[in-house]
Amino acid sequence: MRRWASSLLLLLLSLWTAAALEIKLDQTDNQRCAGMYSKSSWGGPVDPYIHVKFTGVGKDQGDDPMVSLLIFDWKDQDFLNVLPDGEDRAAICQPEYVEAGLCNETDIGKFLVSPNATDQSVNVILTKAVHLKDSAPIKYPITKTGYFCVVTEKFGATTYEAIVEFRNAYGELPATQIPKLPFYGGITIAYALVLVYVRRTAGPGHGLTTRRFWGFLYFQHRSDILAVQNYITAILIFLVVEMLMTWGFYDYLNRHGSNVGSQVLLVVVAILNAARNSFSFFLLLIVCMGYGVVKHTLGRTMIYVRWLAIAHFVFGIVYAITSLVVNPDTAGPLVLLVVLPLAGTLTAFYVWTLNSLNWTLKDLRERKQHVKETMYRKLWWCILISIIVIFAFFFFNSFSFASASDPDYVPFHWKTRWFVLDGWLNLVYFADVAFIAYVWRPTANNRRFAMSDEIAQEDDGTFEIANLDIGNPDESDDEDEEAKIGSGKQQGQNGGQAQSSAAGGQAQQSAQQQQQRSSQPSGAASSAARKPSQPVSRESLDGETIFAVGEDGKFSDEEDDDNEEESGQLVKGRK
Numbered sequence: 001m002r003r004w005a006s007s008l009l010l011l012l013l014s015l016w017t018a019a020a021l022e023i024k025l026d027q028t029d030n031q032r033c034a035g036m037y038s039k040s041s042w043g044g045p046v047d048p049y050i051h052v053k054f055t056g057v058g059k060d061q062g063d064d065p066m067v068s069l070l071i072f073d074w075k076d077q078d079f080l081n082v083l084p085d086g087e088d089r090a091a092i093c094q095p096e097y098v099e100a101g102l103c104n105e106t107d108i109g110k111f112l113v114s115p116n117a118t119d120q121s122v123n124v125i126l127t128k129a130v131h132l133k134d135s136a137p138i139k140y141p142i143t144k145t146g147y148f149c150v151v152t153e154k155f156g157a158t159t160y161e162a163i164v165e166f167r168n169a170y171g172e173l174p175a176t177q178i179p180k181l182p183f184y185g186g187i188t189i190a191y192a193l194v195l196v197y198v199r200r201t202a203g204p205g206h207g208l209t210t211r212r213f214w215g216f217l218y219f220q221h222r223s224d225i226l227a228v229q230n231y232i233t234a235i236l237i238f239l240v241v242e243m244l245m246t247w248g249f250y251d252y253l254n255r256h257g258s259n260v261g262s263q264v265l266l267v268v269v270a271i272l273n274a275a276r277n278s279f280s281f282f283l284l285l286i287v288c289m290g291y292g293v294v295k296h297t298l299g300r301t302m303i304y305v306r307w308l309a310i311a312h313f314v315f316g317i318v319y320a321i322t323s324l325v326v327n328p329d330t331a332g333p334l335v336l337l338v339v340l341p342l343a344g345t346l347t348a349f350y351v352w353t354l355n356s357l358n359w360t361l362k363d364l365r366e367r368k369q370h371v372k373e374t375m376y377r378k379l380w381w382c383i384l385i386s387i388i389v390i391f392a393f394f395f396f397n398s399f400s401f402a403s404a405s406d407p408d409y410v411p412f413h414w415k416t417r418w419f420v421l422d423g424w425l426n427l428v429y430f431a432d433v434a435f436i437a438y439v440w441r442p443t444a445n446n447r448r449f450a451m452s453d454e455i456a457q458e459d460d461g462t463f464e465i466a467n468l469d470i471g472n473p474d475e476s477d478d479e480d481e482e483a484k485i486g487s488g489k490q491q492g493q494n495g496g497q498a499q500s501s502a503a504g505g506q507a508q509q510s511a512q513q514q515q516q517r518s519s520q521p522s523g524a525a526s527s528a529a530r531k532p533s534q535p536v537s538r539e540s541l542d543g544e545t546i547f548a549v550g551e552d553g554k555f556s557d558e559e560d561d562d563n564e565e566e567s568g569q570l571v572k573g574r575k
Contacts, residue, residue, distance in 0.1 A: 025152050025162040033074065033149040034166045035175040035414040041145045042178065044169025048142035051165040052150060054135045064131055065157030068092050069138065070111040071126040073146040074411040079117035079125060092155060109155045122146065132157055142168075147411040173254035176414050181254060183423055184247035187430060191240045194434050217442040228292030229442055231283050236437065238279060242272040267321070274316030280429070281349040282309035287379065287436065288357035293372060294364065308352075312345040357383070375439055382435050386428055393424060 023032050039047055050071060070090065072080065080090040091112045093103035103112055109129025117125050126140050142148070150164050168175055196215035218225065218233055249265040256262065285305055291298055298305070315338075322338045357380060364373040397420055410417075 023164045023166075025150070025164055027154050027157075027159055030153060031149060031151040032164060033147060033411070035147050036142045036145065036166060037168055037170070037175050037178070038142055038145045039169040042168070042170050044171065046167070046169055048169045049167050050140040050142065050148060050150060051167060052138040052140070052162055054130055054132055054160060054162045065133065065160070066109050066155040067130045067132060067157050067160050067162075068109055068111055068153045068155045069126075069128045069130050070151040070153075071140045071148065072151075073121070073123035073125075073144075073148055075146060076117065076121040076123060076125055079114040079121055080111065090151065092153060111151075111153075123148070129155065132160060147414055171254035172257035173250060176418060177250065178254070179415075179418055180422070181247065181250045183418075183426075184243055184250060187426060188240060188243040188247055190430060191236065191243055191433075194437060195236045195240060214437050214441060221442040221444055224444065225442055226292040228287060229440060231286070232437055232440060235279050235283055235433070238276065239433065242269075242276050245269055245272055270320035271317055274313055274320055277316055278309045278313035280433075281312060281346075281353070282306070284436075285349060285353045285356065287440070288353050288360060288376075290356075290360045290363075290376075293375070293440075294360055294369075308345060308348060312342070312349065315342040315345055318342075354383075378439055379436070382432060386432055389428055390425075 025032060036048055036050070052069065052071070054067065070080075091097070093107040093110050093112055095108065097103050097112065098105050098108065103110070111127040113125055113127060123142075123144055123146055124140075126138075128138065130138075140148075148166075152160070152162055154160060166174070168178070170178060173181065194213055196213075214233065214236060218229065245265070246269050249262070249269050252265055253262045282305060286298065286302070289295065289298060289301070289305075291302075319338050319342050357376065361373060361376050361380065364370075364376065
């Protein structure tokens with residue numbers, strides 16, 4: 001039992017550490033091309049090369065079965081068209097071509113090459129007649145970056161098989177995929193910076209200004225976080241993990257080649273990608289519905305949104321696995337059973353999201369919630385710009401793919417195809433996520449902003465404070481009237497005292513002094529009566545995300561101090 005387990009473990013380890021991706025050529029599939037970087041272009045521990053080894057030679061193919069081999073750079077294909085009839089094809093040296101002077105007798109079995117190819121070709125053109133029964137491995141060194149092709153053709157042999165390896169200097173990853181390694185590494189760092197970005201810079205007054213982003217703000221205001229901000233935090237963490245796993249897949253493939261380990265990582269990356277798409281559509285939909293800012297809860301609608309996201313995730317996994325297993329060239333009508341459900345959930349997300357955003361904007365506009373409307377207007381512009389960029393890029397690519405049937409299309413675009421098919425969509429997605437995270441960033445007044453409505457404003461810019469309970473204005477007016485009445489009575493008494501003093505032989509100067517004493521409480525009461533009538537100053541809300549509204553319907557604690565001072569002055573006036 002132990003011996004059987006040890007043998008199984010060794011077999012799994014051998015599969016896990018299998019060699020690089022190898023391409024098989026035979027009499028039915030006799031050519032393969034791939035881009036190759038020179039060591040100076042990309043760097044690496046080894047010198048790049050193309051390795052060809054013929055295997056599986058049958059015993060019933062005669063005494064000397066031969067196969068013609070050709071390795072060349074695509075830019076040098078003009079040196080292969082040497083036939084006098086002008087046919088655009090590579091030909092093999094045969095006895096009739098020897099008689100025509102196109103090749104020598106020693107070149108029989110080799111591909112025809114122009115005599116000046118050695119001096120004028122971009123890279124070396126290798127052609128050889130391979131004797132299958134005593135063939136040795138053939139190694140073609142890569143000295144310059146190019147798009148190289150390996151062509152085989154039977155010459156006396158009826159069947160053959162060859163293993164071709166395109167080995168770059170940096171590792172096992174194909175040259176068309178190697179830019180993804182630094183790309184996904186860089187975008188992982190970018191998502192991590194969005195999550196935990198903190199930076200101190202010198203401000204205008206030569207002081208230190210701290211620039212903080214999501215992670216720091218989330219921790220700083222963790223006691224005042226909205227539910228939608230928890231979802232945004234979750235997707236930011238998920239994106240860091242997903243991009244890190246994608247980078248790990250390409251790094252593993254570059255180090256170990258295609259084996260069981262790389263296939264497992266590929267399945268994991270496909271599942272994470274399906275989860276990211278579902279999570280992203282779910283988050284965008286609940287944000288457009290106003291969850292957390294306009295609505296405190298979505299009720300049963302949240303259940304429907306979650307079920308739609310789960311369905312999209314399941315259909316996405318089925319689509320990803322099917323695309324890995326089924327060859328698109330051999331796929332039949334049954335593939336529609338995989339594509340149509342995914343397209344249906346995707347369409348439902350699009351329609352529901354746009355309708356929800358329009359309804360939220362309309363609701364905020366009717367209730368004159370201008371600050372919140374500005375937030376969702378920015379989101380509307382973000383979605384619109386993203387759609388325009390995507391359609392513009394697809395429109396641009398349509399002209400590029402229109403010439404895909406041209407034999408020169410792939411050789412001259414192999415370095416940038418990865419960005420057209422994969423890279424730019426990730427950049428658009430990153431820009432959208434970073435923008436939403438910035439607009440919905442945590443602040444000190446999250447819940448206060450979400451639970452309060454903006455005070456409606458007239459056309460002249462003044463506040464409507466009739467329904468705002470600030471300092472109970474009805475009681476203040478009554479107290480002002482009582483203060484004025486008390487002031488008038490005190491003035492009358494003071495006047496009587498002045499007349500009696502004059503009748504008793506007092507001088508006019510004594511009456512003036514008495515009036516000055518009586519005018520002090522009256523002036524205090526008058527100023528106290530006039531003070532509440534001053535307009536309440538307010539700060540501009542332009543550019544602010546959160547209202548500066550205090551507790552108990554007050555804008556700040558300064559009003560309490562003012563009211564206490566007014567009450568003290570009124571009491572003195574009554575005395």
